[in-house]
Amino acid sequence: MYRKFVNARSPLRLLEKGLNGGLGIGNIGVLVAGHGVGKTPFLVGVALDELLRQGTVLHVALDQTVSHVRAHYDTVYEELASSTHLDDAAATHTEVDQHRSIRAYAPSGFSAAKLRDAVKVESEAGSKPSLILIEGLEEISREDLLDVGALATELAAEVWLSFATSGEQVTGIPEEVKALDDIVSVVLALEPGDGSVVLRALKDHDNPDLSELHVALDPKTLLLVRN
Numbered sequence: 270m271y272r273k274f275v276n277a278r279s280p281l282r283l284l285e286k287g288l289n290g291g292l293g294i295g296n297i298g299v300l301v302a303g304h305g306v307g308k309t310p311f312l313v314g315v316a317l318d319e320l321l322r323q324g325t326v327l328h329v330a331l332d333q334t335v336s337h338v339r340a341h342y343d344t345v346y347e348e349l350a351s352s353t354h355l356d357d358a359a360a361t362h363t364e365v366d367q368h369r370s371i372r373a374y375a376p377s378g379f380s381a382a383k384l385r386d387a388v389k390v391e392s393e394a395g396s397k398p399s400l401i402l403i404e405g406l407e408e409i410s411r412e413d414l415l416d417v418g419a420l421a422t423e424l425a426a427e428v429w430l431s432f433a434t435s436g437e438q439v440t441g442i443p444e445e446v447k448a449l450d451d452i453v454s455v456v457l458a459l460e461p462g463d464g465s466v467v468l469r470a471l472k473d474h475d476n477p478d479l480s481e482l483h484v485a486l487d488p489k490t491l492l493l494v495r496n
Contacts (some may be wrong), residue, residue, distance in 0.1 A: 272321045272355060272356070272361060275321060275349070275353045275355055276318065276321045276322055278353075279318050279493070280484045280485075280493040280494055280495050281314070281315065281318045281484070281493060283482065283483050283484050283495060284468070284482055284484045284493075287470065287473075287480045287481065287482040287483060287484070288455060288470065288473050288474075288480075288482070289473060289474065289476060289480075292427045292429070292454060292455050293427065293454065293474075294421075294425050294426065294427060295418070295421050295422040295425065295426070295427075296418075296421065296427060296428070296454035296455070297414070297417065297418055297421065297428045297429075297430065297452060297453050297454055297455075298427070298428070298429045298430070298453070298454060298455040298456070298457065299429070299430050299431070299432060299446050299453050299455070299456045299457070300312065300429060300430070300431045300432070300456075300457050300458075300459060301431070301432050301433075301434050301439055301442070301443055301446065301456065301457070301458050301459070301471070302431070302433065302434060302437075302439065302458065302459035302460060303433065303434050303435070303436055303437040303438075303439075303460070304433050306437055306459055306460065306461065306466060307459055307466045307486045307488065307491070308404065308431040308433070308459060309333070309338065309341050309404060310341060310345060310486055310491040310492075311459055311468075311486055311493065312328070312402045312404055312429060312431060313338075313341050313342055313345045313491075314345060314486075314491075314492065314493040315400070315402070315429060316328060316342070316369065316400060316402060317342070317345060317346060317349065317365065319399060319400040320364075320365045320368055320369060321361075321365070323368070324368070324399040324400055325368045325369075325391075325396050325397060325398050325399050325400070326368065326369045326370070326398060326399070326400045326401075326402065327369075327370050327372070327387065327388065327391055327398040327400070327401045327402070328369065328370070328371045328372070328402045328404070329371075329372050329373075329374065329379070329384065329387070329401070329402065329403045329404065330371065330372070330373045330374075330404050330405060331373075331374055331375070331376045331379055331403070331404060331405035331406060331407075332376065332404065332405030333373065333404070333405065334373055335371045335372070335373045338371050338373075338404075339371060341491075342365075342366075342369070344491060345491050345492065346362055346365065348490045348491065348492055349492060350362070352490070352492065368396065370387075370391055370396060370398075372387050376405060376406070376407050379403075379406075380413055381412075381413040381414075381416035381417050381420070382416075384401070384403070384417060384420065385416070385420060388401075388420065388424065397424060398424060398426050399424070399425070399426050399427070400426060400427050400428075400429075401417075401420075401421070401424075401426055401427070401428045401429075402428075402429050402430075402431075403417075403428070403429070403430045403431070404430075404431045405431065405433070406430055406431065406432055407432075407433075408445055409430070409449075411448075411449060411452070414449055414452050414453075415452060418452055432445065432446060437460060437461050438460050438461075439458035439459075439460050439469070439471070441471065442456050442471050442472065450472070453472065454472075454474050455470070455472055455473060455474065456470070456471040456472035457469065457470055457471065457482075458470075458471050459486065462485065462496075465485035465486060465487060465488065465494065465496060466485060466486040466487075466488055467485045467486075467496060468482045468484045468485060468486070468496075469482065470482055482496075483495060483496050484496055
């Protein structure tokens with residue numbers, strides 16, 4: 270199957286529909302979930318979707334090594350290529366790797382200034398990101414998040430952040446995220462369901478009515494699936 274058809278049939282098209290068009294260029298989305306529930310596979314799925322559309326991804330890991338994150342990409346990609354019978358899977362894998370950069374920082378050592386430095390290096394190398402993922406945040410200052418948002422606008426990119434919650438079930442928007450509500454456009458919760466890990470919208474831009482997203486994460490294959 271050609272990758273444009275794989276992309277057109279991706280569960281992320283359902284997510285975009287449920288979010289009235291998706292996250293959107295220049296916006297910040299936040300994923301919240303308990304430890305080990307599936308934040309990395311979800312973000313990798315979002316990244317692969319962008320990469321299959323010939324986008325460029327910068328993945329910043331604050332709680333994992335570069336090799337660990339790369340292994341997640343390899344696992345999810347191989348399952349995706351197998352389940353969709355993707356044509357030229359090996360060549361596409363090589364292309365995906367060339368358009369994705371992974372950087373790891375200690376949580377206490379991350380800042381918007383360091384992100385800008387990383388983006389500058391990537392852009393000078395011809396890989397200006399169209400999607401930025403920041404995984405494993407424990408906290409971020411209002412000033413830094415505003416700068417991340419400004420950077421997203423300058424790049425015409427989308428930004429996803431992930432925060433860990435104390436339990437597997439997410440009762441609402443965490444206080445550290447709620448305090449930044451006016452900067453964040455979308456908040457999603459990822460939590461265990463019946464045979465899958467279910468996505469639930471906690472914030473969808475300024476829409477007061479939150480739609481069912483009909484997207485889940487298969488805990489066995491780590492692929493995003495229709496729910």
